[in-house]
Amino acid sequence: MSRLGDEARKVFPLKGRFETDFMFVTLGVIIGGTIAANAGYRVMRKRPKPVNRDIDVVLESVNRECDDVVSLTFVRADGSDFPEWQAGAHADVFLPSGRQRQYSLCGDVNDRKHWQIAVRRLADGDGGSREIHRLRSGAQLKLRGPRNAFPFIVSDKYLFVAGGIGVTPILPMVREAAARGVDWQFVYAGRSRAALPFLDEIAALDPERVHILTDDVNGVPAAADILAYAPEGAAVYCCGPVPQITALRREFGERPGTFHFERFSALPVVDGKEFEIELVRSGKTLKVPADRTALAVLKESVPNVSYSCQQGFCGVCVQKVVEGPVDHRDRTLTAEQREESMLVCVSRAPEGACVKLDL
């Protein structure tokens, strides 16, 4: 060390590399810790801890609600409470055959000991509803949820519209509106009274506000006639057949208020072009016409292919893409996931292209 250095040390007591400066060490720890914590935070944000929402349940009771509709009430296998849920929520149901289906929760949101769904038996469906109708009390199943793609907004005026089994997500909303004492009206439509589940409970909520329109008595109601029941500026909630929802949306147009809907069936294909899917493991090539989905075509060759919502939000129908351009039309996959997979219920390919799937 030079003499000048020694003098300087006396005036400015800086410490050299062989001594420990606690101020810098402390700063280093703070800065280093902050950087590490931030890095860790980024990692944590990238890979959130998966939440296991699978629930083992026992089917407590099955009740016939009307022609072709049964309600099923479940309790948890371990006797504990179900998670909280909001009106409009649904649960995934894993059936003994391996099928996975989604059904709206239609019971009492305040009853944490029970979850209830209702299912119409579809004679020409793919077997899921028929399997549910064969279930008996005591059956053990797995549910997953709740999830809510049909949130119930706070408003002081509502019009509820349900077509047949479309009443299931609507019913908890009507109960809540009635309990809150707000202004509501409910149009409940179907082929006949015998085809309307939960009719007695609904009619008893408030006969002045419940309007039951059946085709056999009133004819098929026009969208304008249904919307005529809406209080000015109401939030309109609608669940039912696709033609009914489409007509109501069109008629609602630019009216004051908000329009909310949920369908049970597959989305119609819009602006589709014909393309092919190749199943690389089985060596089959399938043509997907412009007006059909890849899932609809796949189901004919791979009967046990998984799916649920058919609307691009549950993710159940995801398939690994080996090669080929995909026109992603879902609301679920991340950009990273889209690099190697597609949701075959909604996503397609450009005209004439071939997408190779790991099937």
Ligand code: FES
């Ligand atoms: S079936 Fe739900 S995203 Fe395809």
